[in-house]
Structures are given as C-alpha cells and as structure tokens.
Amino acid sequence: MKKLLTLVVFLGACVHLMAQETTAYFLNGREIAPASIYFLNPTDIDSVKVYVSQLSGDSSIIAYTGKEHKILTYDEVLEHFFIKQSAISLPVNTTYYSGVEDPENLVFSIDMISSVQITTDNLEEKRGFLDTDLVLLGTVF
Amino acid sequence: MNKILLAIYLIFFPGASLLAQFSMDSLYKRPHVTIDGQQVDALSLLLLDQAQIATLEVVSPENEVGVGREDLEFGTVEVTLKDGAKLLNLPELLKLYQLKATVAQLPVVVAFGFSSDKLFPKDQQILAFSERKVRSVVIERKFGQLLPQFSVTKRQDYHNDSKTPIGLQLDSLNHLFQEEARKRNPADTGVTFGRKETNLEY
Numbered sequence: 006m007k008k009l010l011t012l013v014v015f016l017g018a019c020v021h022l023m024a025q026e027t028t029a030y031f032l033n034g035r036e037i038a039p040a041s042i043y044f045l046n047p048t049d050i051d052s053v054k055v056y057v058s059q060l061s062g063d064s065s066i067i068a069y070t071g072k073e074h075k076i077l078t079y080d081e082v083l084e085h086f087f088i089k090q091s092a093i094s095l096p097v098n099t100t101y102y103s104g105v106e107d108p109e110n111l112v113f114s115i116d117m118i119s120s121v122q123i124t125t126d127n128l129e130e131k132r133g134f135l136d137t138d139l140v141l142l143g144t145v146f
Numbered sequence: 147m148n149k150i151l152l153a154i155y156l157i158f159f160p161g162a163s164l165l166a167q168f169s170m171d172s173l174y175k176r177p178h179v180t181i182d183g184q185q186v187d188a189l190s191l192l193l194l195d196q197a198q199i200a201t202l203e204v205v206s207p208e209n210e211v212g213v214g215r216e217d218l219e220f221g222t223v224e225v226t227l228k229d230g231a232k233l234l235n236l237p238e239l240l241k242l243y244q245l246k247a248t249v250a251q252l253p254v255v256v257a258f259g260f261s262s263d264k265l266f267p268k269d270q271q272i273l274a275f276s277e278r279k280v281r282s283v284v285i286e287r288k289f290g291q292l293l294p295q296f297s298v299t300k301r302q303d304y305h306n307d308s309k310t311p312i313g314l315q316l317d318s319l320n321h322l323f324q325e326e327a328r329k330r331n332p333a334d335t336g337v338t339f340g341r342k343e344t345n346l347e348y
Contacts, residue, residue: 086287087245087246087248087249087294089245095244116289116290117289119288119289122285125280125281
C-alpha cells in the first residue's frame with residue numbers, strides 16, 4: 006500500500022510540476038535529466054519529496070531509491086549495450102523525449118531500457134550525411 | 147555468473163547459430179555472390195548502394211560450371227564496383243557506429259523492410275556493406291534476457307532509387323530474400339493490397 010501511494014505521488018507530482026515554470030529533478034541527492042523520469046521504474050522509488058517556491062513557482066522533485074535497486078548512469082548504459090564511450094557526444098533521443106539536452110545526467114532503471122539504436126536516419130538535410138543519433142528505446146508497459 | 151555465461155555464448159554462439167539455421171534447409175535459396183572477385187555473404191546484396199556498382203551479372207543455375215558448391219545451386223551474382231567505390235566489412239561498420247569490437251561476435255541480423263524482413267547471414271564475417279545503405283544499428287538487450295541481439299537496418303530509398311537496369315536487378319534479387327524472410331518469420335505476415343490475383347505485396 007505504501008509503495009502504491011509513493012508511486013501515485015511520484016507520477017502525480019511529475020505530471021503536475023512539468024507544467025510549472027522550472028522543475029529540477031533529483032535522485033538520491035544528484036540532479037538528473039528530466040528525460041530520466043521515463044526510464045525510472047516507479048516501483049524502484051522508495052520516497053519522493055516535492056518543493057515548490059512560493060515566489061518563483063520553480064519546483065524540485067527529490068526522489069530516493071532503495072539500495073537494492075540498481076540504477077544505471079548513462080555511461081553504464083553505453084557499457085551495457087557494447088557502445089564505446091566516444092559515443093557519449095552523440096545527440097540523444099529517446100522513445101519518449103526527443104533532443105535530450107543533458108544526456109550525461111540521464112539515469113535508468115535497468116528493466117526500463119530495452120535497446121539502443123545508433124541511426125543515420127533522415128539526417129542528411131539537417132547536419133550532413135552520416136552524422137549519427139543515439140536513440141535510447143524504452144520498455145513499453 | 148551472467149558475465150561467464152555471456153562469455154561462453156560469445157565464444158560458441160556464432161558457430162552454433164550457423165549450424166542451427168543453415169543446414170541448407172528448403173528455404174535457403176540464396177545465390178553465390180562475388181564482389182570484385184571476392185566471395186561475400188549473399189545478404190550483402192541487400193546493403194549495396196547501386197550507385198557504387200559498375201556491373202552486375204546474374205548467372206542462372208543451369209549455366210553454372212562450378213561443381214560441388216552447394217550455394218551454386220541457386221545461381222551466382224557477380225558484381226564489380228565502380229572505381230573508388232569502397233564497401234565496409236563488419237569490423238569497419240562497428241567502428242563507424244562507435245560500437246565495441248565484441249559486437250562482431252554476436253549474431254548479426256539484417257533487417258530490410260517490415261518487421262518480418264529479417265535474416266541471419268550465412269557467414270557474417272564476409273558481409274559487405276555500402277555505408278550509405280545502412281540506416282541504423284541496434285543493440286537489443288531486454289531485462290532478464292542474457293543474450294543480446296545486434297541488428298543492421300537497411301536504409302530504404304523509396305523515392306531516390308532510380309530504376310536503372312542494375313537497380314531493377316537488385317530489386318529482383320532482394321525479392322528472393324523477402325520471400326525467405328517471410329517464410330522463416332511467418333508470425334508477421336505482410337498485408338496484401340489490391341486484387342488477390344495480382345499478388346501485389348508491399
């Protein structure tokens with residue numbers, strides 16, 4: 006029951022606060038990329054605190070996971086999918102979020118990412134042929 | 147434990163997958179393919195850019211002079227490239243897409259159309275690729291799935307491929323692979339449009 010309540014609060018807070026001025030996300034004391042929320046399994050979240058500034062409207066969501074939950078950093082995801090660390094500079098899209106601005110701050114629940122695609126699709130006009138994008142594909146429930 | 151199993155898999159799987167899929171079953175009807183005199187895997191035809199091809203000759207099985215080569219049974223395709231045209235091999239493709247060399251040990255799946263249009267090469271070590279015809283590479287490793295999958299997806303140039311004689315020959319050869327793929331992967335059957343008797347499939 007406690008888990009379910011935490012889950013509802015976490016998702017509700019995320020949806021509500023995405024409409025605010027600015028929302029910062031933290032996991033276990035570290036700021037994470039907003040796109041990470043699509044790759045975090047809510048059942049990995051033990052607790053959530055939400056702060057909203059009365060003056061600016063800016064908000065922060067601070068979540069904590071239990072020690073038993075393995076959360077991967079972006080580096081670890083590249084390693085897990087046999088991708089060289091040099092690919093860290095590629096532009097990143099995800100199934101849910103295009104143009105991730107701060108991929109180095111992405112975090113993932115291991116069961117929420119199923120495959121990684123490195124693509125040259127439809128990029129000829131934009132940036133010259135054979136520039137590549139890295140697409141992180143999530144698990145769809 | 148998982149790492150040990152993965153290492154064992156990486157060492158033994160390529161040979162095992164070939165044995166599993168290519169005991170020359172009744173679906174295997176791929177031609178023997180050479181590019182500039184070098185034998186390549188037949189699936190390389192899917193990933194060749196016609197702009198790089200100078201000549202393409204199809205020798206039908208009845209005109210074959212070779213003896214004792216099982217894949218000659220399905221004809222030979224001899225391709226010569228234009229001056230300066232360069233193809234990539236698997237290690238070069240991995241380097242281009244910033245993947246670790248370890249991936250060369252995974253079984254390669256060539257994807258070239260609908261979700262059912264996927265085939266394993268007979269010998270991935272002699273696959274050849276035109277850089278422009280590779281749209282993307284994908285490493286799939288679902289949670290709980292020990293064995294990762296590596297696939298190379300063909301770029302479809304529906305609007306750019308000119309219907310030159312070479313382009314039409316390539317289309318025709320690619321149709322062979324499409325037929326094989328759809329028989330091997332019957333779960334995702336294609337949708338047939340138009341009148342039934344035209345047998346026009348997209």
